[in-house]
Amino acid sequence: MDISTIIMMLLIGVFGGFISGLVGIGGAIIIYPAILLLPPLFGAPAYSAYMASGLTSSQVFFSTLSGSLKARKKPEFSPLLVLYMGSGMIIGSMLGGLLANLFNATFVNTIYIIIALLALILMFINIKPSLDQSSFNKPLLVMVGLFVGIISGIVGAGGAFIIIPILLVLFKLPMNTVVANSIVIAFISSIGAFIIKLIQGYIPLEDALFLIIGSIIFAPLGLKLGKKVPSFVQKWIISILIIIAIIQIVL
Template structure:
């Protein structure tokens, strides 16, 4: 493998892992274009869109896995929240993937843009957080996770960034609680995509290994830093990432 590609994969993995831990998302909306663009900027061989998608799924899977181990040790971690919403997302994403063939690309992108815009608007709604996790209704968590999963499955992209504004506004959770649990939910929702891409042969091991190393090393660091970063900073980062996702689809 070309040394420049190794450097590119390590850099992308480090950045993606850190962002995953910092704000509790998989980071695919940043990692995917980075894999397509960074190697060429360094003068290294470029990856196809299919391979970039596969490598992205591996980065998201392992960075959220690494961050999840750290998140489970935190006081804010809620197994009930994770299993209900995560379970709903997995089922929804499978259903959404099956529906995807019924729609054309323009319709799919339009739906995703609308959902992303709603998520972005939710980030600017000020809601007083509560900490009574016992108020959660499992059925509502599953239904919300299912809807997010369906959208994610239809568009073929991660929906983890949608989880954050939903948990902040709909369930009125503190930012630290949201970040801690959303990264575990993101891990659960990433399992299917990673397995499918691996079976399809879109994850070259020699490239993925360096991407994964960087991600797994820096996701826990990002999570630790995130617990000390003001809520407004974390919300700003999430808002920027959502805006980037919208811009990618529009242009």
């Protein structure tokens, strides 16, 4: 493993970890295309879609773990919300991780783009948050979690980039509640995908190590800064990242 690859993995991990903490996502929305596209630009060997998916799953797992340890101390944290949506997602992500072997790289990239576009559309739907946050539609939380988990498992993501707009639009939760809980839900979801891809041999451990180090260090810093960032700014950051990621994959 050469020095350029080490530096590149560190920087990708730093950025992904910081973003995961800042807006409550796992970082996969930008990490996956970055791992696919950046190495060849700097003369390093290119990763296959399967390896990029595996590396992404490792980054998401550790960055969301790091961010979750901080997020669960927030007053907006809801164990009930995390339990029901997270349980559906961990089952779905393991199933998606197994199904990913059945698809080629083009299909995996297409799924990624479709879900990213859906997330982008939902981000621009303006829904007034519900004042009653005392109860949740538990069956719907589990079903939505299962669906998002399957998609997340296929592309190696934690799924927070689609969890956030769903919680905002479908469940009408305020942005601060969504950010506090989505990163924990993404962590639970990432467990299944990470384990499956590790067993399948799609996570090159040396490369993943530096990606993870950068993520763990900077996720809590992003979370700390996120407390001071207005909700509409967080929405725009997520939307811009989704647009950049789609452009990178398409081109």
